[in-house]
Amino acid sequence: MTKYNLMKKVHNLLTFGFDSQPRRFISWFIISLICLNVLAVILGSVDTIGRDYHDLLFGFEIFSVAVFSLEYILRVWSCTVEPKYSHPFTGRIRFAVSPLALTDLLAILPFYLPFLIHVDLRFLRTLRLLRLFRLGHLKRFNETSRMILNVLRERREALIISFAIILLLIIFTSSLMYFVENPAQPEVFKNIPDSMWWAVMTMTTVGYGDIYPIIALGKLLTSIISILGLATFALPTAILSAGLLEEFQNKKIHEHICPTCGQEIPKT
């Protein structure tokens, strides 16, 4: 029983919350450590900083990996207090393969791995930021993030269809442009994948300028494609926008306020 209570206490302390002195302290400590860590990864990539502050950054990395490793172990150990991970062995395994626990592991691993495989995977450390999403469970942001997720879920099919249309448009236009521009610029529109790169960069209107048509027909087609593309790429935005508005209205209905006249709706 003591062990169970200890686990419960550890589990409770490691969940973000600001209702008691120790939870508040641990939450802020973990949040700060995550942010500082990502800052260290970003700054450490700069030549001069990475060289001059090498020892400081490395020391800080050892310290934070130690903290995150300890936290990870404690989390896996104490997860059994949650009903859905209650089994001492399979419960912990199932917790360990849950998306958030896996990203936690991925964020620590790059530190231990270099001794084994010689690839620089330090960029995986930024995955630690994903943990901040747990803040979304706080009451304050909960409702808004739930609304955004709701829109994504309810408009799932419309979004899939619009992405399918976008994909088809990319494949058609890129094979067409490859056919039109390849003879004129064999080194730029080298093959269809390169042409697809052009299609995406044009229809998203990024337009780096590393690849563009030079012959008249190509320019005419690009003009038509870019206007069509603008409308097509606007489809997901329009769907999200319409969905969000509906969600805002539903929220009012949920609060028994009529979105039309602003007066209270009698409960039925």
Added chain:
Amino acid sequence: MTKYNLMKKVHNLLTFGFDSQPRRFISWFIISLICLNVLAVILGSVDTIGRDYHDLLFGFEIFSVAVFSLEYILRVWSCTVEPKYSHPFTGRIRFAVSPLALTDLLAILPFYLPFLIHVDLRFLRTLRLLRLFRLGHLKRFNETSRMILNVLRERREALIISFAIILLLIIFTSSLMYFVENPAQPEVFKNIPDSMWWAVMTMTTVGYGDIYPIIALGKLLTSIISILGLATFALPTAILSAGLLEEFQNKKIHEHICPTCGQEIPKT
């Protein structure tokens, strides 16, 4: 009678559907073949792959053209079971010139044609993808795609007007900019069609950087044009967005749920 039943069976098997074992198998087989084919066209355009796997890609192409040709012939043969194509001869001709049957033919032809005309029309093979739109007839995606098409149909006039405004804006600004920039950059703003290319690339905000104003007046006009253009090109997006929202609300009404209060609407 036997022949009619066979035609009916063939016709049924060649329509996408997942309700029986053979239809499911044929549907998945055709879908996979279409996707693999497009992938083969894309990868085959890459120098090294096109050379190294030439025989494999060519073999796969022969196989799929055989399948698609057989499918096309069977489709034309069995189309008479549909009431609207019931006449043995004119019905089949009318089926053959329907948009989807034409794209099917266009997708096979490039294989037979090179022996006749020596133009590389292999990019037409990507037209096969259009067939995937038939999946849209499946119940699951039917409603959403119908809603998107509805918006396009109902807002037809508003969309035409906004595209007309866009076209006028392009013609005006490009002839104006030709007048302003041509003396300074005779090789860049060479003529009004080139200037129109600039206008479209600026107002869609693609901005490759191959053509841009360099004199003060041209820059001032471009600034005004690009802000105006942003608002004008946003018009179709706004129309689509507003139309989709209405469609979402209409759907609820259709389901006898009031979009205002979320309660059931009494049938009248």
Added chain:
Amino acid sequence: MTKYNLMKKVHNLLTFGFDSQPRRFISWFIISLICLNVLAVILGSVDTIGRDYHDLLFGFEIFSVAVFSLEYILRVWSCTVEPKYSHPFTGRIRFAVSPLALTDLLAILPFYLPFLIHVDLRFLRTLRLLRLFRLGHLKRFNETSRMILNVLRERREALIISFAIILLLIIFTSSLMYFVENPAQPEVFKNIPDSMWWAVMTMTTVGYGDIYPIIALGKLLTSIISILGLATFALPTAILSAGLLEEFQNKKIHEHICPTCGQEIPKT
């Protein structure tokens, strides 16, 4: 009386309309002539075409200027049949200075002027396209264009405020960036007008690539500015979008259909 009837007949024939044989013929003739003219201006600007077809284009220009001049004179002559231009002299003057009549004049003048002033104002000929807007008075497009104009009028103040915010943002960021980047790139960020050119091209996301920050602080500021700018430039779009949706709903109300439940609204 005969003269008045003739004027009335001429005035009626020169107004776009498709209700009688002669009006239909004249309308289509004028529309075609306008479109062909603009096409001639565009194509005539291309070196090779302008040279090879010089005589044809010049002949066509003389013919159309003759037609448009005649039409202009007839219009001014017959305008007195309209009540608001009824006075024989001042009415005609007031008609001649109305926006559409002025653009008509501007579209013809460049042909007569070269003999006087030696500036190439042929681009003004594209102004003839503005006449096509008169088609907007036709019943079919009337409603939709009225709705778009309504949104612009009703949301006038919101649009003015958002353009004022955009202008302020441009002035601030450009003077700030001039201060930051001028020491590093004195030839690129030469002065504040150049910096404003950068600001507009960045915030509209055109990004030609002829002018961009190279020092760290400038890049950081640009990142913040471009995200802020995206939201600010989205304001007019959002206003238009919201306004159009309202207009669509109002239209239904006007037709006595409740946009909420799709049923008829009892007249009060």
Added chain:
Amino acid sequence: MTKYNLMKKVHNLLTFGFDSQPRRFISWFIISLICLNVLAVILGSVDTIGRDYHDLLFGFEIFSVAVFSLEYILRVWSCTVEPKYSHPFTGRIRFAVSPLALTDLLAILPFYLPFLIHVDLRFLRTLRLLRLFRLGHLKRFNETSRMILNVLRERREALIISFAIILLLIIFTSSLMYFVENPAQPEVFKNIPDSMWWAVMTMTTVGYGDIYPIIALGKLLTSIISILGLATFALPTAILSAGLLEEFQNKKIHEHICPTCGQEIPKT
């Protein structure tokens, strides 16, 4: 009492208003001086103008600094007539540290400072434009600007969340692209901050073309990122758009007009 009345009169005269002859005169004088000043800063930065009209611009600067300094002193002196700044000493201090008074001071200071510190802070003079926001308090624009601010306030959390998602996406994609592209272009994707610059410029679709991926994997990732980025960056726009529409509807409700049927709502 005389002094208090004088302060009240001065305070009233220095607040933008157009209801009496002297207030109208002073308001227009100050507005013109602000606009001319900003124009002088912009034009003065242009080499030739700054040199040729040096004396005129300097004279105008001395004159306007004199006016703005006097106005600033009078404002601080007379602010005690407002109840919330009533205390002769602490009230004035609290007024002096209010945002608008601080920007007023910041706009004058650069003129006096050069004699002390040798940094060119003239760009701070554009801060004077911020004063024009006080025009927003005029009845005409008051309602619209209140509506825009309302949307920003009510959708605060949704906006914060979407900016947090944008920030996370930038950090992830930039560290990933640094990892992918750095080996191929060590001089372009030099470090993660440079990669972040790339990420922002790509996802806002500015795309200057000074930094872009060149290897296949980098291009594939960029394609996915730019489409995802487009949808993510559309989130704030969608939120604003949906919020504005709601605000327009609420306004109608406030005016006791039902947004659904356009009829008057009976007061309860």
